[in-house]
Amino acid sequence: MAGTVTKKENFLKGIIKDNPVFVMLLGMCPALGVTSSAFNGLGMGIATLFVLLMSNIVVSLIKSQIPSKVRIPAFIIIIASFVTIVEMVLEAFIPFLYEQLGIFIPLIVVNCLILGRAEAFASKNDLLSSIVDALGMGIGFTIALTALGAVREILGSGSIFDFRFVSEDANTFILFILPPGAFIALAYLSVLFNKVSKTN
Amino acid sequence: MSKKESTFFNMIIALFVITIVAGASLGFINDITKGPKAKARLERKVNAIKQVLPEFNNNPVENVLMLKSDKVKDSIEVYTGTFNDQHIGTAIIGSSEKGYSGLVKIMVGFNPDESIKNIVVLEQKETPGLGTKMKGDKFLRQFRGKKPSEYNVMPTKDGGDVDALTGATITTRAFGEATQMAYDIFVETNKSKN
Amino acid sequence: MDYILILIAAVFVNNIVLSQFLGICPFLGVSNKVSTSIGMSGAVLFVMTFATTVTYLLHEYILAPAGLNYLRTITFILVIAALVQMVEIILKKVSPPLYQALGVFLPLITTNCAVLGVAILALGLENSSLLKAVFFAISNSIGFALALIVFASIRERLELANIPEGMKGVPINLLVAGLLSLAFLGFTALV
Numbered sequence: 227m228a229g230t231v232t233k234k235e236n237f238l239k240g241i242i243k244d245n246p247v248f249v250m251l252l253g254m255c256p257a258l259g260v261t262s263s264a265f266n267g268l269g270m271g272i273a274t275l276f277v278l279l280m281s282n283i284v285v286s287l288i289k290s291q292i293p294s295k296v297r298i299p300a301f302i303i304i305i306a307s308f309v310t311i312v313e314m315v316l317e318a319f320i321p322f323l324y325e326q327l328g329i330f331i332p333l334i335v336v337n338c339l340i341l342g343r344a345e346a347f348a349s350k351n352d353l354l355s356s357i358v359d360a361l362g363m364g365i366g367f368t369i370a371l372t373a374l375g376a377v378r379e380i381l382g383s384g385s386i387f388d389f390r391f392v393s394e395d396a397n398t399f400i401l402f403i404l405p406p407g408a409f410i411a412l413a414y415l416s417v418l419f420n421k422v423s424k425t426n
Numbered sequence: 427m428s429k430k431e432s433t434f435f436n437m438i439i440a441l442f443v444i445t446i447v448a449g450a451s452l453g454f455i456n457d458i459t460k461g462p463k464a465k466a467r468l469e470r471k472v473n474a475i476k477q478v479l480p481e482f483n484n485n486p487v488e489n490v491l492m493l494k495s496d497k498v499k500d501s502i503e504v505y506t507g508t509f510n511d512q513h514i515g516t517a518i519i520g521s522s523e524k525g526y527s528g529l530v531k532i533m534v535g536f537n538p539d540e541s542i543k544n545i546v547v548l549e550q551k552e553t554p555g556l557g558t559k560m561k562g563d564k565f566l567r568q569f570r571g572k573k574p575s576e577y578n579v580m581p582t583k584d585g586g587d588v589d590a591l592t593g594a595t596i597t598t599r600a601f602g603e604a605t606q607m608a609y610d611i612f613v614e615t616n617k618s619k620n
Numbered sequence: 621m622d623y624i625l626i627l628i629a630a631v632f633v634n635n636i637v638l639s640q641f642l643g644i645c646p647f648l649g650v651s652n653k654v655s656t657s658i659g660m661s662g663a664v665l666f667v668m669t670f671a672t673t674v675t676y677l678l679h680e681y682i683l684a685p686a687g688l689n690y691l692r693t694i695t696f697i698l699v700i701a702a703l704v705q706m707v708e709i710i711l712k713k714v715s716p717p718l719y720q721a722l723g724v725f726l727p728l729i730t731t732n733c734a735v736l737g738v739a740i741l742a743l744g745l746e747n748s749s750l751l752k753a754v755f756f757a758i759s760n761s762i763g764f765a766l767a768l769i770v771f772a773s774i775r776e777r778l779e780l781a782n783i784p785e786g787m788k789g790v791p792i793n794l795l796v797a798g799l800l801s802l803a804f805l806g807f808t809a810l811v
Contacts, residue, residue, distance in 0.1 A: 251790065254648065255733040259641035292440050293432040300444050302701055306694035307448040311455050314690055318459035321466050328551060329740055332693040336731045338645060400593070404553070405639050406805060409798030413791045421786060448694070456690050527634075528744055593808075 233358055240362025247370035247412075248419040252339040256330045257371055258408040264387050267375025269323045270330060271368025273316070277308045278340050278367075279360040285348040286356035292349075301344045302335070309335045339367060370415075377411050378402045470548070471533075475505050478535025478544040479515040482507035486517065493611065502611055513538055516615070519548065520608030525600040527551040530560075532601065534608040540616075541573045545605065550597075557597035565591055574609040623755055626745075630759035632807040636734050637767040638800055643734030647768060648793055650725060657772040659718075660725050661765035665758070667707060668735050671700045672757035675739040676750055696739050697730075704730045734764055771800060 246252045253274065261267040284304050285292075292300045313331050316324040324331065334340070343363060348356040379385055382402030384392035392398065401407045468487070475486055486505035493502045505517040515538065521531040531549035534542060547561045559565055568588055569579065580586030580602040581595055590598040630636065637643045643664075650660045675696045683689055708726050711719040719726075729735060738760045742753040774796055783792050 248790075251645070251648065254644035255641050258644060292444075293436045295432040296437045296441055299698070299701060300441060302697055303441070303444050303448050303694065306697050307452055310452055310690055310693050313693065314452075314455055314459045314463075318462040318466060321470070325549075325551075329737055332696075332740060333642075333733045333737055335693055335697050336733045336736050338731050341731060400556070401802075404556075404805060405641065406798045406802035408641065409794045409801055413787075413794035413798060416794065417786050417791045420791075449691075452690060452694070 233355075236355060236358045237362040240359065240364070241366040241369065242423050244363070245366045245370060245419070245423075246339045246363055247367060247374075248416050248423075250339070250342075252342060253337045253367060255333060256337065257374060258405075258412060260327050260330050261371055261375035261378055261408060261411075262403045263326075263379045263383065263385075264372055264376040266323075266326050267371035267373075268368065269320075270327055271364070271371040273312050273327070273331065274334055274337060274340070275360075275364030275368055277305060277312060277334050278343060278364045279357065280308045281305045281340055281344055282348040282356040282360035283353065285344045286351065286353045289349045297345070297349060298341075301341055301349075305340050305344065306335045339363065374408075374412055374415055377415060378407060381411075382407060474533045474546045474548060475507070475517045475535075477546045478517050478533050479505075479507040480509070480537075480543065482509050482514055484508045484511075491615065493615075504611065504615055515543060516612055518608040518611050520604035520606070520611070521549075522600040522603035522607070524596070524603060525550060525552055526557055526594065526596045527553070530597070530600040530604055532604045532608070534605055534612075536609070536612050539573075540575060540612070541571055542569050542605075543571075545569055552597045553594065556591060557594040559591050559594070560597055560601050569605065574606065579605040579609075622752070626752065626756055627759045627762075630756065631763040631766060632804065635763045635767055635804050636738065636760045637764055638797070638804045640737070642737040643732055643764055646725070646728060646732055646734075647771065647797070648790075649728075651768055651772040652775050654769060654772045654776060656721075656725070657768045658765075659721050661761070661768055663707070663726060663729055664732065664734065664764055665761035667700070667703055667729050668738055668761045668764075669754060669757045670707075671696075671703050671735055672739050672742050673750070673754055674699050674703070676742055676748075676753040679743055680750070692740070697736055700735055700739070701730045734760070767800070767804075771797065774800070 240246070244250055247254070247257050256270050256274070260270045281301070281304050285301060309332060312334065313324075316327075316331065343359060347359050351359070376386060379387075381399040382404075384390060384398040399407070402411055472487060479486075484507065486507050489506065491504040491506070493504065503519045506513065507515045507517065515535055517533055517535045519531060519533050521529060523529050528551055529549055530552070531547075533546045533548055535544050535546075537543050545566055550558065550560065552558050552560065569577075572579075578586035579588055581588050581590035581598040583590060583595055584599065584602075586602060588598060588602060634640060637647050646660060646664075651657050678695060678699065679692065683692060683695065704726060708719070711726070738757055742748070742756050745752050745756060775793065778792065778796065787795070
């Protein structure tokens with residue numbers, strides 16, 4: 227078995243050690259922008275996971291055919307294509323999520339996470355490892371976004387996944403579904419994550 | 427795992443092939459999703475009409491009245507609902523681009539006596555938790571059963587009768603504008619009918 | 621006047637970073653010194669304005685008429701990537717010191733969500749026109765600059781402050797950004 231990283235380590239690194247949002251600080255824009263509810267965070271996470279997975283697969287498959295000098299534009303075209311596919315599929319089949327995520331769907335293409343993995347990993351590793359890498363990173367990203375979305379939704383709307391547990395007129399910490407709340411929630415979530423991951 | 431040389435020729439070919447494959451796949455997916463996209467949009471419209479009008483058994487979408495207006499980019503859509511050929515209501519789409527984040531598009535259902543039966547929000551990008559509360563019952567309740575000729579649909583800040591959404595006066599204003607637009611069209615189409 | 625409204629909205633009310641969450645990566649990554657923030661802002665101003673101009677025209681005269689709206693994302697990002705390359709090359713020839721100062725930030729502008737974001741947002745303006753789109757881009761880069769430079773000045777002072785161990789680095793930066801965002805929220809009543 228080539229390589230010094232086991233499949234399990236390869237997968238898990240994306241969730242804790244190299245978590246895209248909390249550790250590598252990638253994909254901050256969608257992390258803050260669409261996490262006003264747990265569902266939105268989850269939806270964005272899954273959409274990003276899909277693009278990451280597909281682009282890692284394609285890049286890993288054709289890496290030997292891409293001349294080094296044009297690899298960045300090539301990656302961009304590949305990633306942008308999958309993002310466009312996600313755009314079209316969401317608009318056609320899950321219009322609600324399409325509306326909620328809005329401009330952040332096309333912005334998946336500039337999520338440094340995806341370009342970063344294509345460049346740092348998929349272009350240098352075999353297909354299976356690239357798939358595992360994408361899954362780990364993508365799931366880590368999704369967990370981070372869903373957690374952030376859940377915190378903001380619970381505090382800011384008094385609901386979780388649209389399931390209200392306070393009355394409609396109750397006073398909730400609206401701040402958390404507004405921009406400042408996103409920063410603040412992520413700040414404290416980062417502190418929590420750092421504490422937890424350090425003790426492991 | 428040797429990479430191809432970065433000769434000019436290789437670079438052009440590689441990019442060209444990738445672009446062609448990408449373009450073709452996208453075009454293909456676009457063709458597949460065009461149908462469902464249109465279907466989803468139509469379904470949303472029919473559902474909206476169902477929510478704002480009393481029970482009807484005609485097909486309002488089939489005989490939609492499209493009006494051109496210099497106020498909006500696309501034509502204005504007027505849907506008439508009838509039950510057993512009795513006119514029971516009119517649904518009109520009103521819009522305003524002056525929302526906090528742009529377009530606010532609503533469908534207003536009018537009873538034959540010019541009062542509002544119900545309003546359904548079609549498109550909006552307002553602030554979650556603030557402007558988006560326009561979809562909530564608490565806000566919409568203020569409009570149901572009211573006649574725009576007697577009830578001013580703008581927020582109280584602007585001299586109207588509507589209690590603005592907390593922290594979303596701009597959204598409320600845009601909503602009011604859209605409602606007013608739908609009403610004005612309603613009055614116009616009624617005039618041209620009589 | 622529409623244009624004044626666009627300017628005020630873009631810089632204060634709907635600040636691209638503090639309100640719309642576009643451009644966070646450079647915002648958190650570059651803002652540890654005021655001098656680099658100013659340099660980055662200048663680069664963003666240039667690329668954003670230039671890019672929006674090209675993408676607007678591309679959309680208006682090629683994509684929209686041909687019904688190729690779904691190619692918007694892919695063409696826009698390629699335009700931006702190409703533009704950034706061009707800027708790098710030109711800057712290297714015309715002003716090597718400036719090129720050195722900006723260093724690694726230039727290529728990073730390609731993945732700056734603010735640039736692609738503004739290019740797409742410019743398409744949805746009320747009664748849009750090329751002039752409005754360009755003005756929109758300039759206003760947003762001013763908003764970006766404002767947020768970045770203010771944040772950087774705070775961060776420079778923060779270096780000397782006593783921060784609890786668990787909060788050092790990312791968390792305290794995010795918290796400060798949150799407070800800044802809260803302050804800007806007060807501008808909502810401006811329009």
